[in-house]
Amino acid sequence: MRGMSWDRFQSLLLNATGETLYMVALAALFTLLIGLPVGVLLFITRAEGIWPQRAIAQPLNLLVNIGRALPFIILLIALIPFTRLLIGTTLGSTAAVVPITLGAFPFFARIVENALAEVDRGRIEAVIAMGGTQWHLVSRVLLPEALPALIGGITLTLVMLIGFSAMAGVIGGGGLGDLAIRYGYQRFNNTMMIATVIVLLLLVWAVQKLGDCVVHRLAHRR
Numbered sequence: 001m002r003g004m005s006w007d008r009f010q011s012l013l014l015n016a017t018g019e020t021l022y023m024v025a026l027a028a029l030f031t032l033l034i035g036l037p038v039g040v041l042l043f044i045t046r047a048e049g050i051w052p053q054r055a056i057a058q059p060l061n062l063l064v065n066i067g068r069a070l071p072f073i074i075l076l077i078a079l080i081p082f083t084r085l086l087i088g089t090t091l092g093s094t095a096a097v098v099p100i101t102l103g104a105f106p107f108f109a110r111i112v113e114n115a116l117a118e119v120d121r122g123r124i125e126a127v128i129a130m131g132g133t134q135w136h137l138v139s140r141v142l143l144p145e146a147l148p149a150l151i152g153g154i155t156l157t158l159v160m161l162i163g164f165s166a167m168a169g170v171i172g173g174g175g176l177g178d179l180a181i182r183y184g185y186q187r188f189n190n191t192m193m194i195a196t197v198i199v200l201l202l203l204v205w206a207v208q209k210l211g212d213c214v215v216h217r218l219a220h221r222r
Contacts, residue, residue: 001143004183009192012179017199019093020175023165024203027100028158035105035157038064039112040138051134060109067106072164075103076171096173100164104157111153115146148218155211159204166200176200 042060045053079099080090087095119142127137143150169177176196184193 001131004189004192009035009195012183012192013195013199016176016179016196017203020162020165020177020203022160023093023096023100023168023173023175024161026094026097027104027161027165028154030097030101031104031157031161032154034101035108038109040116040142041114042109043116043142044134044138050158062107064109067103068110070103072099072103072167073170075099076168076173080171091172091174093174096165096168096171096175100161100168101163104161107160108153108157111156112146112150115149115153116142118149119145122124143212145183148215151211151215151218155208155215158211159205162200162203162207177212 038060041056042053042064043049045057045060047054047057049057076099079102083090083095083098086098091094094114123141123145124137127141132140164178165173165175166180169175169179169181171180176199180193180196184196
């Protein structure tokens with residue numbers, strides 16, 4: 001390991017894994033808090049929605065489309081001034097949460113919109129016919145009925161967040177990506193590079209496996 005002791009190697013890898021989990025967990029929380037209401041608005045305000053509002057739907061669609069089209073590495077660099085203004089620094093795991101969240105929420109919002117669109121139209125019309133409000137329709141019908149698809153979407157988003165957290169290492173975002181660059185690539189330490197890749201693959205596998213199990217159980221109950 002090119003002069004690095006096993007204890008040092010293990011400590012660096014464990015700390016970087018913890019930072020990655022921290023980034024992914026915090027970014028996932030903010031992505032959910034932003035992406036879920038945006039996705040719901042995208043669905044209910046579109047032309048065939050339950051509350052057509054062109055003035056809301058068009059700007060939201062434009063925002064989401066731009067967010068999904070912009071390469072994340074470009075977004076990382078472009079958001080450096082905003083991140084510094086908001087957090088006070090552009091280095092570290094907490095600072096990396098800002099671009100990771102802003103890069104992920106448009107993707108999740110579109111997943112939410114598509115998941116709600118799969119809900120049986122007959123159920124929606126039945127609630128409307130019984131005088132249900134838009135809030136009741138969203139909270140009692142749309143979100144519960146779309147739950148398996150939403151959980152699947154959250155799983156895909158978490159996998160993407162893990163990838164984003166690794167790319168954040170390019171600008172000193174901490175975590176496994178930063179470890180791979182500083183202690184692997186820059187120091188020609190192939191062992192460290194391989195170790196970070198293995199840990200990232202294990203994280204992706206664990207998230208995907210857990211998400212698939214939850215979706216399977218929900219589908220089975222239905």
